[in-house]
Amino acid sequence: MNTEFSPVLQTQMKRYSDPSTAPRDKVSQLQQETDEIKAIMIKNIDTLAERGEKMELLVEKTMELSYDAVQFNTRSRDLRRKMWWRNVKMTIGVVIALLVLMYIILALICGPTLSCS
Numbered sequence: 001m002n003t004e005f006s007p008v009l010q011t012q013m014k015r016y017s018d019p020s021t022a023p024r025d026k027v028s029q030l031q032q033e034t035d036e037i038k039a040i041m042i043k044n045i046d047t048l049a050e051r052g053e054k055m056e057l058l059v060e061k062t063m064e065l066s067y068d069a070v071q072f073n074t075r076s077r078d079l080r081r082k083m084w085w086r087n088v089k090m091t092i093g094v095v096i097a098l099l100v101l102m103y104i105i106l107a108l109i110c111g112p113t114l115s116c117s
Helices: 002-017 026-110
Strands: none
């Protein structure tokens, strides 16, 4: 009986020990599907984590840009005021210079007391 059963046993051992020729039972099939789904989910989680990091970077850059915009607005307002005062001072200086020039011209024509008669 050992000689009759030996070749059958040998072929069955080969069949079940070689993964490419082994018949698939439902448990191993489910295990493989579970492993595939697990790999897909790990990939999706990694993608979401990368997207989250990108979102954090975008939020950080937005905050920096907002801060820079506030600083720019403050500096531009200060510069506008400074330039306005410079313009006012220049206008006052020109008006005073014109008044002095008119006085000198009138003083030369009419005399220092501006009595032209």
